[in-house]
Each structure stands twice: as C-alpha cells, then as structure tokens.
Amino acid sequence: MRALGVLSPSLAAKLENEDKYILEIDSLKIPLALIHIPDTEFDENDDQQANIVLVKKKGFSLNYRDFGIIENAWNKLKNTDQDTYYPIGSEFCGEVLKIGKNVENLRVGDFVIANCSYPLAPLGAPAGIPSNHGSKELEMFHKGKLIKVPENIPVEQASGISIGIQTAMSMIRKADIKEGNKILVTSITSNTSLIILNYLKDKKCDIYGLSYSGKDTNKVKTMFPFIKTIYNFKDNNLPKDLLFDAVLDPFADTHLVALQPNLNFEARYVTCGMFNQSSEKIRSKESYVNFPSFIGRLISKNIQIKANCLGTTEDLEQGLKILSEDPNSIIPVDEAFSKEEDINLFLDKSFLKTKKTGKVSFIYS
Incomplete structure (x- = not known):
C-alpha cells in the first residue's frame, strides 16, 4: 500500500530529489515522500478486532494542524539511523473493506469518512480525530470513528471535509x-x-x-x-x-x-x-x-x-445532510491530484506555496 510520510534522514537520502519534498518549517527542512509500505493485516474473525473496520482509502487531504504533527514527527526521526517514516494526513474518504464481528453500523462497500466527535464519541470509541495517518492506503478504525458519507458527495470533496x-x-x-x-x-x-x-x-x-x-x-x-x-x-x-x-x-x-x-x-x-x-x-x-x-x-x-475543539456526531451528521440535500451548498475543492508524480504539486498547494481556494485532495487511482 501507499502512504505520504515524513522520512528519516537515511531513508530520504536513498530517494532522488524529484521523488521527495522538502517542507521548510522555520529553520527545519523536513523530507516527505509518497512511499510504498507493507499492507495492514486484518482478521475479521479475530475477537480482538470485533469492533474494528478496515478501510481502503480512496483519497486524503492535509490540514493546517499537520504542520505541528510533521514537526513533532521529524523531531523524533531526525536523529535515528534507521530507514523509517511517519505517515501523515488528517482527513480521508475510503471504502469499507472488512468489518469485525460486532460491527453493525457499517457494511463492506460503504464509503466512509472520519467521525472526529469530541469530547464524546459513539459506540464506545475514543474521542477526537481517529488518525494522524490519513494517507495510509489501508487503515483500521474503531467502528465509532467512521460515518457513512452520502453517495452524492464526490470522493474529491469527501476526502477533506470531516474536520x-x-x-x-x-x-x-x-x-x-x-x-x-x-x-x-x-x-x-x-x-x-x-x-x-x-x-x-x-x-x-x-x-x-x-x-x-x-x-x-x-x-x-x-x-x-x-x-x-x-x-x-x-x-x-x-x-x-x-x-x-x-x-x-x-x-x-x-x-x-x-x-x-x-x-x-x-x-x-x-x-x-x-x-x-x-x-x-x-x-x-x-x-x-x-x-x-x-x-x-x-x-x-x-x-x-x-x-472550540472539533464538534459532535450530530454536528457532522447535520452538516453532511445539508451538503447532500441543498444544491446551493458550497464547500469548494480547489484541485484533486491523482498521479503519484504530482504529489509535490499536491503538497505545494496543501502548504500554501501556490494559491488555492478550498481544499486540495489526493486521490488514489
């Protein structure tokens, strides 16, 4: 599977310049790249994963909060001599690939986005943003951290609207x-x-x-x-x-x-x-x-x-309902990228190095 990650120095050194992106945060120069990593393994019959959902991402986006996450990740990786990485991404849209035995609110094939409900979350899930690794093409989530997205909301838009x-x-x-x-x-x-x-x-x-x-x-x-x-x-x-x-x-x-x-x-x-x-x-x-x-x-x-930190499940449900049912509802998407070679263009717009009005998404093809 693929993921957009912060790279350790040794891993970054193995990539050609055109295959990585250098993000400057104050005096820091942090290497990022879209990389191929091992698939996430999931056993739907495992009792320990009874409340878990495996999602295959269709698209993801970055948020302003990712600046802080990237800096923190780099501070942990910059002194290691291992080839390692930290996947990033705050928002995503994906398809339910597998579900655990106790999952009843979602079905295989549903398209979902993150439910970032805070300070409480439904179905016994932990509160807040479910992942800082939204670019991971395969990822497991607690059933209470996902919400089905209406069918008429396109992936390009759904990939960046949860938060x-x-x-x-x-x-x-x-x-x-x-x-x-x-x-x-x-x-x-x-x-x-x-x-x-x-x-x-x-x-x-x-x-x-x-x-x-x-x-x-x-x-x-x-x-x-x-x-x-x-x-x-x-x-x-x-x-x-x-x-x-x-x-x-x-x-x-x-x-x-x-x-x-x-x-x-x-x-x-x-x-x-x-x-x-x-x-x-x-x-x-x-x-x-x-x-x-x-x-x-x-x-x-x-x-x-x-x-204000995030919102409730009801806030998200109401907002999705309006976006789905009101033809005059506008949440702009500036551009959606889908080619791996365009990841640097996606990052330029995400990090405001080029002009944009609205969200920027990366779609896995």
Whole structure:
C-alpha cells in the first residue's frame, strides 16, 4: 500500500530529489515522500478486532494542524539511523473493506469518512480525530470513528471535509447567532472559514469577512454573495464604529487582541485554533500580550470567549445532510491530484506555496 510520510534522514537520502519534498518549517527542512509500505493485516474473525473496520482509502487531504504533527514527527526521526517514516494526513474518504464481528453500523462497500466527535464519541470509541495517518492506503478504525458519507458527495470533496464540517457546525452552534446579529468571519479564504460561510448562508443576520492580506477575496465574494463587506486585516480598515455580536475565528493568536475594540457588548467570540503552529513561533516574544489589560477590556464588555475543539456526531451528521440535500451548498475543492508524480504539486498547494481556494485532495487511482 501507499502512504505520504515524513522520512528519516537515511531513508530520504536513498530517494532522488524529484521523488521527495522538502517542507521548510522555520529553520527545519523536513523530507516527505509518497512511499510504498507493507499492507495492514486484518482478521475479521479475530475477537480482538470485533469492533474494528478496515478501510481502503480512496483519497486524503492535509490540514493546517499537520504542520505541528510533521514537526513533532521529524523531531523524533531526525536523529535515528534507521530507514523509517511517519505517515501523515488528517482527513480521508475510503471504502469499507472488512468489518469485525460486532460491527453493525457499517457494511463492506460503504464509503466512509472520519467521525472526529469530541469530547464524546459513539459506540464506545475514543474521542477526537481517529488518525494522524490519513494517507495510509489501508487503515483500521474503531467502528465509532467512521460515518457513512452520502453517495452524492464526490470522493474529491469527501476526502477533506470531516474536520471542517464538524468544526464549523460546532462553532456556529456555540456562537448562538440571533436574527439581526452582525457576524464576522476571519481568515476568510481559509478552509475552515469557507465551510463556516457555507453553513451561515441561511442565517438572517449581517455577515462580514476579514482577510489577512486582502488577496483572492473576490472569489469568496462570488461564492458567497451574501457577505456584506470583506475587510483587510493588514490595512486595519475595519470601521471603528462597526461592532460585531459574534466572531468566528480559526486563528485566535492573529485576531483576538486586535478585534477587541470591534466586539459588541456581550459578544461571543468563538475560535478553534492558532496560526502559529511551530515550536519556534509559539515561543516567540512577539506572541506575548499584556494579559491583565486585555482581560480587563473583555470583562468590561461581558465578552464571551468560546474555545472550540472539533464538534459532535450530530454536528457532522447535520452538516453532511445539508451538503447532500441543498444544491446551493458550497464547500469548494480547489484541485484533486491523482498521479503519484504530482504529489509535490499536491503538497505545494496543501502548504500554501501556490494559491488555492478550498481544499486540495489526493486521490488514489
């Protein structure tokens, strides 16, 4: 089977330059490659695998969280003298190949994606993202960590929606949006925000966008014409008198402090992550704030900060239902790659070295 992996130095040295990809994270240069590895063995009659499902991946994608996973993997591999690797990938779509004796919620032949339900998971499964190895062509999962994907959702799209839908639906729920509210969605071209916008379109409220650089916002405005205005964070052009009742923000370390003056009394600020994923950036003094002063301003306006990690099974089910049944539902896929020789192009777009709007998937052919 195949997998996209972080390579140990000795294994990377055995590959030609064109067969590997060097990812630069701060001062690190980390080798990645699509490699062939031994198949995963699965015995459907084994009592120890009674609740387990073997999935053959049809496609996978990478997320922003993979930066941190890749760095951690490299820190463990860089000093070894063995030919070894760490498979990566946060999301996937696959076909059920085999099931254990106690699996009743899925059948062989079903197409499935990850159920990242958190903090609880169904059927006695562990909570959270089921795998950091989503690119492994064959992988075993607990039956509660998978959910059947509707047939009319294409593999190219299904390969990169689990985390996004579960997160977006949960953030919108926690934002407690009311009719007439002013809503701001930050990092408007990010994958999470594009999915959030898709599920905001039927809300009876005023929706605004914020882009860090101001680039490629016309595409977003075309896809989601209900957005009233998209502002530019770097230009600091948010009107001082524009106050938001709710903010949906994928990158709190970039926006939270700066947006505080534009938060209305009793506003809800929902965030699901940070932009600075690498250890060097996290330790940087540039990320420090005057905490007492900042908290004091939030208290004075009764601001609610809601941290969000993933979402519930119900969030994912509802999001998939809308995506499947609403012809106007838009979760964009920028490009899908399927040739092994195109893996570096896939990685360039995944890691934002080339422009994209939406998810990028790699399809196993």
